[in-house]
Amino acid sequence: MTASIIDGKAFAQQLRARVAEHVARLKRQGITPGLAVVLVGEDPASQVYVRNKGRQTVEAGMASFEHRLDAATSQDELLSLIARLNADPAVHGILVQLPLPRGLNAEAVINAIDPAKDVDGFHILNVGRLATGQRAMVPCTPLGCLMLLRDRLGDLSGAEAVVVGRSNIVGKPMAQLLLRENCTVTIAHSRTRDLPQTCRRADILVAAVGRPEMIRGDWIKPGATVIDVGINRVPAPDKGPDKTRLVGDVHFAEAVEAAGAITPVPGGVGPMTIACLLANTLTACCRAHGLPEPEGLTL
Numbered sequence: 001m002t003a004s005i006i007d008g009k010a011f012a013q014q015l016r017a018r019v020a021e022h023v024a025r026l027k028r029q030g031i032t033p034g035l036a037v038v039l040v041g042e043d044p045a046s047q048v049y050v051r052n053k054g055r056q057t058v059e060a061g062m063a064s065f066e067h068r069l070d071a072a073t074s075q076d077e078l079l080s081l082i083a084r085l086n087a088d089p090a091v092h093g094i095l096v097q098l099p100l101p102r103g104l105n106a107e108a109v110i111n112a113i114d115p116a117k118d119v120d121g122f123h124i125l126n127v128g129r130l131a132t133g134q135r136a137m138v139p140c141t142p143l144g145c146l147m148l149l150r151d152r153l154g155d156l157s158g159a160e161a162v163v164v165g166r167s168n169i170v171g172k173p174m175a176q177l178l179l180r181e182n183c184t185v186t187i188a189h190s191r192t193r194d195l196p197q198t199c200r201r202a203d204i205l206v207a208a209v210g211r212p213e214m215i216r217g218d219w220i221k222p223g224a225t226v227i228d229v230g231i232n233r234v235p236a237p238d239k240g241p242d243k244t245r246l247v248g249d250v251h252f253a254e255a256v257e258a259a260g261a262i263t264p265v266p267g268g269v270g271p272m273t274i275a276c277l278l279a280n281t282l283t284a285c286c287r288a289h290g291l292p293e294p295e296g297l298t299l
């Protein structure tokens with residue numbers, strides 16, 4: 001069996017177009033959704049993401065506010081920027097790019113964000129709301145994965161879902177969303193005793209590990225739907241000296257022979273993350289103005 005390739009790039013483009021339509025309607029009412037992105041330090045990968053986010057925010061018709069701070073920024077300086085953004089009515093969404101440089105306390109910074117503007121869904125209040133089934137801001141990457149899964153499979157009820165990875169930004173919220181969808185959810189991690197055998201149970205396998213091509217073809221149940229969240233830059237000597245390419249956490253060439261459907265890297269989950277960030281910003285803006293929320297853009 002050869003898997004169908006889930007085109008996250010095309011799905012994300014459609015989602016951004018729908019967001020842009022709603023934004024245009026809001027602007028005719030005199031409201032412009034605004035997203036503030038805070039980047040501390042000079043991590044090259046983060047700079048690329050932040051630039052992409054800013055560009056796509058503007059393309060959707062929203063206002064983009066970029067704050068680039070020196071790596072030596074103190075916790076107090078960062079917290080006072082967050083306080084200003086919380087108070088700014090033109091800012092409906094705030095994203096602090098992670099990881100933060102050493103010396104800064106990410107937990108404290110995230111929990112200082114107004115939960116209503118927490119478009120990453122990382123604030124403890126949004127985490128708790130998601131876990132208890134209350135209306136929350138849902139983390140962008142898991143939300144994007146869920147949209148792809150629903151589009152492909154429809155009702156997920158009763159499916160065996162295995163999430164490899166238990167980070168606060170991907171693995172745990174992904175597991176919460178799958179549980180909400182009535183999947184039977186297993187969360188695997190570095191202490192899982194028999195990872196290959198655990199993965200073989202999965203009708204839905206989500207890989208968020210950060211280890212290039214770790215998940216092999218024979219770990220995949222025939223016909224399973226595989227969502228590869230991993231973004232790993234590895235050397236590509238075939239392309240020339242010093243060249244690199246992106247690979248996921250799943251060994252794509254092997255997995256494509258076993259799975260029913262699979263997301264590629266790049267062009268899978270990554271573009272969905274940014275599209276969901278824009279959707280969350282739109283949702284936050286509508287909530288802030290007491291307007292009805294556009295349908296189908298969040299849970």
Ligand SMILES: NC(=O)C1=CN([C@@H]2O[C@H](COP(=O)(O)OP(=O)(O)OC[C@H]3O[C@@H](n4cnc5c(N)ncnc54)[C@H](OP(=O)(O)O)[C@@H]3O)[C@@H](O)[C@H]2O)C=CC1
Pocket residue numbers: 141164165166167168169170171188189190191192195208209210211229230231232269270271273
């Ligand atoms: N496409 C996108 O939009 C995004 C992609 N990413 C990518 O997703 C990947 C995961 O990101 P993130 O969740 O932040 O990563 P973290 O490093 O925070 O978490 C990795 C998780 O994988 C587990 N793990 C590590 N090694 C193994 C192993 N050998 N076997 C089983 N489990 C293992 C860890 O287990 P333990 O807890 O026991 O240490 C941990 O729970 C990365 O490649 C990242 O770049 C991240 C965010 C967005």
Ligand SMILES: Nc1nc(=O)c2c([nH]1)NC[C@@H]1CN(c3ccc(C(=O)N[C@@H](CCC(=O)O)C(=O)O)cc3)C=[N+]21
Pocket residue numbers: 048049052095096097098099120140141231246265266267268269270271273274
């Ligand atoms: N507060 C915070 N929120 C995040 O959501 C967040 C973060 N910090 N820190 C880093 C991770 C990573 N992340 C990605 C977003 C888009 C792509 C993406 O667009 N990827 C493209 C390729 C990009 C490329 O070519 O480098 C793709 O997969 O097709 C990837 C990864 C968001 N993250």
